[in-house]
Amino acid sequence: MEEKIIIIDFGSQYTQLIARRVRELNVYCEIHPFSKIPELDENIKGVILSGSPCSVRDEDSPRIDVDSIISKVPLLGVCYGAQLLAQIKGGNVQASTTREYGRAILTEKSEDNVIFKGIPVDSQVWMSHGDTITQLPGNAHIIASTDSVKVAAFKFDDANIFGIQFHPEVTHSEHGKLLLQNFLVDVCGCSQTWTSDSFVEMTVAELKEQLGDDKVVMGLSGGVDSSVAAMLIHKAIGKNLYCIFVDNGLLRKHEFEEVLESYKGLGLNVKGVNAKDKFYAALNGLTDPEAKRKAIGKTFIDVFDDEAHKIQDVKWLGQGTIYPDVIESVSVKGPSVTIKSHHNVGGLPDYMKLKVVEPLKLLFKDGVRDVGRAIHMPDNILQRHPFPGPGLGIRILGDITAEKVRILQEVDYYFIHGLKEYGLYDQVWQAGAMLLPVQSVGVMGDERTYESVVALRAVTSVDGMTADWAHLPYEFLGKVSNQIINNVKGVNRVVYDISSKPPATIEWE
Structure with missing residues (x-):
């Protein structure tokens, strides 16, 4: 530098x-x-x-x-x-x-x-x-x-x-x-030469020197940060990067298959691991949000550890850490009070003995996207909304079952697909659906129903630190609500969350 x-x-x-x-x-x-x-x-x-x-x-x-x-x-x-x-x-x-x-x-x-x-x-x-x-x-x-x-x-x-x-x-x-x-x-006499292209050139050169012929293992999420970090490491060491994408059973509908396909198109060496049953077993009977997060995090570490040990002579762990995470750890007031466990993996077991490589630790989120564009990554990855590491596990309030996941995946699919169809997806910072531990009376045909309530949530934001609820058109909300109630068995009422952050958070748990 x-x-x-x-x-x-x-x-x-x-x-x-x-x-x-x-x-x-x-x-x-x-x-x-x-x-x-x-x-x-x-x-x-x-x-x-x-x-x-x-x-x-x-x-x-x-x-x-x-x-x-x-x-x-x-x-x-x-x-x-x-x-x-x-x-x-x-x-x-x-x-x-x-x-x-x-x-x-x-x-x-x-x-x-x-x-x-x-x-x-x-x-x-x-x-x-x-x-x-x-x-x-x-x-x-x-x-x-x-x-x-x-x-x-x-x-x-x-x-x-x-x-x-x-x-x-x-x-x-x-x-x-x-x-x-x-x-x-x-x-100050600054020359204004720090661009995305110069960052890519500098970072890839540094990674080549830092990693040499060593092997790197990295967990991917399908999100912007881990994907861009993986591509930079891949540009430096090629086949010596081993990526693992874990299906925790809490992803969006079709997400596991679609993300794997996207990564193949980028030339990354990615192994998909179906670990749904392990996560569901770990979550069985848990209702406390923090307990669910910890169970999901621990299970991910166990699965990732098992897969990483199948690769011989790995010396490095790749991570998509970005600059706000680095700043937080050395901030004026020290790390913030824990409102919830971090969405991402907090760390791997000591016995893995891996050194950490973080090619994005100098960048903010918007800078990460700029770098992604500089290395010609597709928009379906770069413009993807943030999605929590615990996935739908913290969008299902209360205990988690495979049936509840199915219901929420269907609801979420109609909502996200609708946002894209109406040209609203890129105007929203983050969107998703919550399955509430509430049932309400409804009428379908001549029958009385007593089924679940789902809440739709969409926010606008710059960095996620503060957020306003997205003022989506009534016509759109009405159409999506009808689609969900008519097509998702088990749901008879849809509500829209109009809370801003603060005082509310973006996620419900």
């Missing part, structure tokens, strides 16, 4: 978004917690300080040695980062008398300032802060204001050190991306 930007994380919810915007500008960047700032070598072209939920006025708020950075590279402080810069260098930060959250309009800007090049006065920016800079250090000057925040942006007189009290990374800041580009290119 050559040039890079370092983003120092003080705990802001927007930190990952800053990184994504920088990467969209074809500049490689890394996020590091304020407590673990890396050595600033010649490859680091600049540093960005993130926002924070903390106040610089609090005694225990996060601090860094700003001077050690200022002496080496350009610096951009965003919100808390700007306030920290001002305070450490002798300015004053106070609680805002008029707290500014949301949209604001630039009323003044310095015409000759490089980071505002091309950004007009009267453009919209997005504020989110309870403190404000009331006095700048003696060697700094204002370069932009809004009607209620005099020091909306500032620069130090004798250095490329900038602070802005708004968030350029959010789309509500109209010209935020241009401001970041001005900082990256005109101030």
